[in-house]
Amino acid sequence: MRKSFLAIVLMYGLLFAGSFYWQLCAPIQDHPANPRYYQMFKERRGAVYDRNGLALAESAPDGEIFARTYSTASLSHVVGYFHQRYGMTGLERIFHEDLSRGRSLITTLDLAVQQSAEEALKGREGAVVVMKPATGEVLALASAPWVDGNELDANWSDYLADQRSPFLNRATHGLYPPGSTVKPIVYGAALSQEHTVGSQVWDDGGSLAIRNRTIQNFGGKAYGKITADQALALSSNVVFAQLAMELGDGLLTVLREFGLGAEIQFDLPNLGGHVPGRVSSDYDFAQLGIGQGELLVTPLQMAAVASAIANRGIMMRPYVVQEVRGGLKMRQITRPQPIREVMPEEAAAALLGAMELAAAEGTAQTSLDTAFDYGGKTGTAQMGQGSDHAWFIGFAPAERPQAAVAVLVEHGGSGSQVAVPIGVRLLEAALAVNE
Amino acid sequence: MIRIPYRTWFEFTGWLLCLIGWLFWLQGQIWWWQPLVLWVLVMVLFFLTRGLGYDAGAMPFMAVLAMTGWIFLTRLSPAWASSHTWGILIAGLAYLLGLWTGSKSFGHPLVWAGLAIGLLAATALFGQSAGGARAWISLFGLRFQPVEAARIFLVFYLAHYFTEGRSKRELFAVLGSFLLILAWQRDLGPALLVFFVFCWLSLHWQFSWLKLCGYLAVSVLGFVLACQWFPHFQNRVVAWTQPWEYLDSIGYQVLQGLFALRSGGLAGRGLGAGYVQVIPNVHTDYLFAVIGEEFGFLGTFALLMVYLGLAFWSLRLVHVMTEPRRQLIGLGLTLLLHLQVFLVVGGILRIVPFSGMTLPFVSFGSTSLAAQLGMVGIVAGLGGKGGGD
Structure with missing residues (x-):
């Protein structure tokens, strides 16, 4: 009897264990053969709003299911899309738990700024990120080309065949050499060490020989005797190569402090890019100082850099979802959060002045x-092959910046000609954001 | 002992009334009298059992199980539920019959063997097939599965065989023909069950490692042969070992059951909120998965605890029996019930291949319900008067 008793208890023990595993542990919930997956298309999903309460993504009944519509096409790289056949991406995926329970997202995006960004990038390949420096709120994030969340059914095969990769979010996952946009960081590092560096006079002969190699200014121009402020405004490679060589390993530390080489803690996944761990030769430091060589960054990182400079040295964590709201009780609010001080306030002020000079009479x-x-x-x-990528990072108004921007246009040629007009227009749109 | 059942009644009644209210509100129209009739039946059986002096401790467990079945069948389809109500009423009679049968000790072993094999043979000759197995007999417009009764009679015979030391040749003839007819009917679930019960009783009667190894060897051999001879058994085994490769054919039922269980999580999605209409034969084979989805792990845990409670009740009763034959019959019937729970639930949980039997007391199916209540009745009857309380 005792053995029978134990055997029956053992049998039920197995059943308890099996129930426990299959009901609480087994990783099979999201399997495509599970018909419950399609249930979520039959329920009204929470909406996504911009900062003024305009709907960015909404669900409306469409026969048996609810169809999702997006107010503008470029949102597919931020808000993402949610589709019965093609799955979900962006915030739709990351906040799926909340959205599928009918909760809505209130983002920091501004539909007007987003549309300006979309307008500016239309027909190009590139990315822009617009932020508020004081808080880290992202006003617009766009990457071109994009897929249109409203037209997935019609265009899916075209999107798949498109050589320009419309699924790639260049703002968060595009890795590019920063070019001369790294110079503010180099200059900030130099200013942090020595406040008077801005008035030092350098002799720029147009090229700089380092051992058996040379670094040249853009177009080989020689600027003669210039201050460091002017060197930034004119984007002198000769001066910045020397500044970088003087900074040495300290430069690597500062690049990392500015958030390069590491993923940003953001609502959307993003890449960390690359900052070399060790630099052996002077020439490599010089290359780093002019944004070539091993350095790789994302537009999102450069927007955070511009924003940190504009916020007088305090880098704020970028965020795009400011509130998750569900019913009366549930409100989950994101608060602005500083990441770190990337440079002292005086250094930041001097750097702001130099960048203002670049806008006033420089590149x-x-x-x-x-x-x-x-x-x-x-x-x-x-770039090794093809035409160059055009970059612009900036902020406005110059005295008390309210908006910061990073613009990248792939194969756009010169930053001055292509990226600056886009950036200026976006800053204008961002300053028009009503508070 | 009587205090616990009494308290259970009050809680059970309250639970029941809440659920009736809920169903009334949800469905708009409901045969509200059905649960009341069942409740009255359960009360009558309880007090009758106790009044006659038998142990009524099994009634709360069975009542909870049967009502759970009724509630989930109502949730799936009210038509099944009202058919189930009649099934439970008939099963109540079967319980009383069992009580009476258990309290007497009559019958000749060969009569039991003849009844068991005769019922099966009749099914094999005149039966109708449904769901892959030819296991139904239609008599005066009523359809039933004789195998449910036949295996009880076989347990009676086995008890006689061990206690009276009857000849092995006779055993081989009886057990062999029983299993062969079942195999021929392609009803492998009950065959497996009966074989396991025989092995278990044999080991209980006289334990030896040699016998244990022998039975294991025979099981393995039978398993291999069944895989070769019966394509549908082979399918079940494949669906057990690699369902993901056949997720829209033979693995479909198993996987849909697992998806249902997993989506239940800890507390379940709530009664009626599951998405279980996609599971084939859900009302007979897969009610456990519905309970798992809608009541969650807490629900299945509670359900299994109720079964375990029922097992403890009958083992306790069997344990104090003094007559070896009664004890063997009691143990055999207990095993018949709980091995079936193990095979059914274990099949749904992918612990063993799914064998397509009903979940005792819960699933739709009047014959099996009657047989199962009858078995409990027999065990209570075997316990004799004054055994309980």
Whole structure:
């Protein structure tokens, strides 16, 4: 009897264990053969709003299911898409738990700025990120080309065949050499060490010989005797190569402090890029100082850099979801959060001045009429093959920046000609954001 | 002992009334009298059992199980539930019959063997097939599965065989023809069950490692042969070992059951909120998965605890029996029930291949319900008067 008793208890023990495993542990919930997966298309999903309460993504009944519509096409790289056949991406995927329970997302995006970004990038390959420096709120994030979340059924095969990779979010996952947009970081590092470096006079002969190799200015121009501020404004490779060589290993530390080489803690997944762990030769330091060589960054990282400079040295964590709201009780609010001080306030102020100079009389000038002063830095990332990538990072208004931007146009040629007008227009749109 | 059942009644009644209210509110129209009739039946059986002096301790467990079945069948389809209500009423009679049968000790072993084999043979000759097995007999417009009764009679015979030391040749003839007819009917679940019960009783009667190894060897051999001879058994084994490769054919039922269980999680999605209409034969084979999805792990845990409670009740009763034959019959019937729970639930949980039997007391199916209540009745009857309380 005792053995029978134990055997029956053992049998039920096995059943308890099996129930425990299959009901609580087995990783089979999201298997495509599970018909419950399709249930979520039959329920109204929470909406996604911009900062003014305009709907960015909404569900509306469409026969048996609810169809998701997006207010503008470029949102597919931020809000993402949610489709019965093609799955989900972006915030739709990351906040799926909340959205599928009918909760809505209130983002920091501004539909008008997003649409300006979309307009500016249309027909190009590139990315822009617009942020508020004081808080880290992302006003717009766009990557071109994009897939249109409203037209997935019609265009899916075209999207798949598109050589320009419309599924790639270049803002978060595009890795590019920063070109001259790294110079503000180099300059910031130099200013942090020595406040008077801005008024030092350098002799720029147009090229710099390092051992048996040379570093040249863009187009081989010689600027003669210039201050470091002017060197930034004119984007002198000769001066910045020397600054970088003087900074040495300290430069690597500062690059990392500015958030390069590591993933940003953001609502969307993103790549960390690359900062070399060890640099052996002076020439390699010089290359680093002008944004070539091993350095790789994402547009999101460069927007955070511009934003940190504009916020006088305090880098804020970028975020795009400011609130998850469900019913009366549930409100989950994101608060602005500083990441770290990337440079002392005085150094940041000096750097802001130098970037303002670049916008006023340097490479970041524009022929557009603007009602505000801005500061910025252009970049032209030289590629081994094909035309160069055009960069611009900037902020406005110059005295008390309210908006920061990073613009990248792949194979756009010169930063001054292509990226600056886009950046200026976006800063204008961002300054028009009503508070 | 009587206090616990009494308290159970009150809690059970309250639970029941809440559920009736819920169903009334949800479905709009409901045969609200059905649960009340069942409740009255359970009360009558309980007090009758106790009044006659038998142990009524099994009634709360069976009542909870039967009502759970009724509730889930109502949730699936009210038509099944009302058919189930009649099934439970008939099963109540079977219980009383069992009580009476158990309290007497009559019958000749060969009569039991003849009844068991005769019922099976009749099914094999005049039966109708449904669901892959030819296991139904239609009599005066009523359809039933004789194998449910036949295996009880076989347990009676086995008890006689061990206690009276009857000839092995006779055993081989009886057990062999029983299993062969079942195999011929392609009803392998009951065959497996009966074989295991025989092995277990044999080991219980006289334990030896040699015998244990022998039975294991025979099981393995039988398994291999069944795989070769019966394509549908082979399919079940494949569905057990590699369902993911056949997820829209033979593995479909197993996987849909697992998806249902997994989506239940800890507390379940709530009664009626499951997505279980996709599981084939859900009302007979897969009610456990429905309970798992809608009541969660807590629900299945509670359900298994109720079965375990029922097992403890009958083992306790069997344990104090003094007459070896009664003890063997009691143990055999207990095993018949709980091995079936193990094979059914274990099949759904992928512990063993799925054998397509009903979940005792819960699943749809009047014959099996009657047989199962009858078995409990027999065990209570075997316990004799004054055994309980």
